[in-house]
Amino acid sequence: MLCPMCSSTLTPRELGSVHVDVCDGGCGGVWLDGRELRLLDEAHEGDAASLMDIPRTAHHERRPGRPLCPRCTQKYPLRTRRFHPIVHVDIEECPGCGGHWLDFGELHRIRAEAPDDATREAKARKVFDEMYATDLSARRQEHQTQLERMRRWLFRAPTA
Ligand SMILES: [Zn+2]
Numbered sequence: 001m002l003c004p005m006c007s008s009t010l011t012p013r014e015l016g017s018v019h020v021d022v023c024d025g026g027c028g029g030v031w032l033d034g035r036e037l038r039l040l041d042e043a044h045e046g047d048a049a050s051l052m053d054i055p056r057t058a059h060h061e062r063r064p065g066r067p068l069c070p071r072c073t074q075k076y077p078l079r080t081r082r083f084h085p086i087v088h089v090d091i092e093e094c095p096g097c098g099g100h101w102l103d104f105g106e107l108h109r110i111r112a113e114a115p116d117d118a119t120r121e122a123k124a125r126k127v128f129d130e131m132y133a134t135d136l137s138a139r140r141q142e143h144q145t146q147l148e149r150m151r152r153w154l155f156r157a158p159t160a
């Protein structure tokens with residue numbers, strides 16, 4: 001299988017139960033089939049850590065054009081998607097086979113921003129709570145204005 005970014009031959013690697021293909025000596029990226037990204041995300045810290053320092057050539061040749069899926073016999077262009085709503089790392093995904101490509105350093109950034117589901121959930125909850133609190137105070141304000149208007153209407157001075 002060839003690297004979608006630099007066309008080097010990918011090297012298969014087993015990390016516990018997770019199978020990955022790394023661009024060893026090329027651009028240092030990682031290919032993960034279907035559910036492997038999920039498994040890797042849940043994998044032991046040590047396993048994931050070994051993917052963060054893949055030997056690479058600093059000045060690797062970048063393939064021209066959009067990167068294509070290395071699994072689907074190069075048919076599908078990979079598309080970019082956010083790894084997680086609150087993790088600001090964009091990864092490549094194949095719309096055909098559901099595989100993922102992580103550029104060198106992306107796994108490191110994902111782990112640095114939010115190492116696990118629990119941390120992500122806590123962060124997401126915080127963002128939600130902040131949004132909700134802002135919304136609530138805006139609504140309270142609106143409600144207050146309506147009450148005031150009604151009060152003035154009900155208890156207005158009788159027109160003589
Ligand atoms: Zn590569």
Ligand SMILES: [Zn+2]
Pocket residue numbers: 069070071072076094095096097098099
């Ligand atoms: Zn594919």
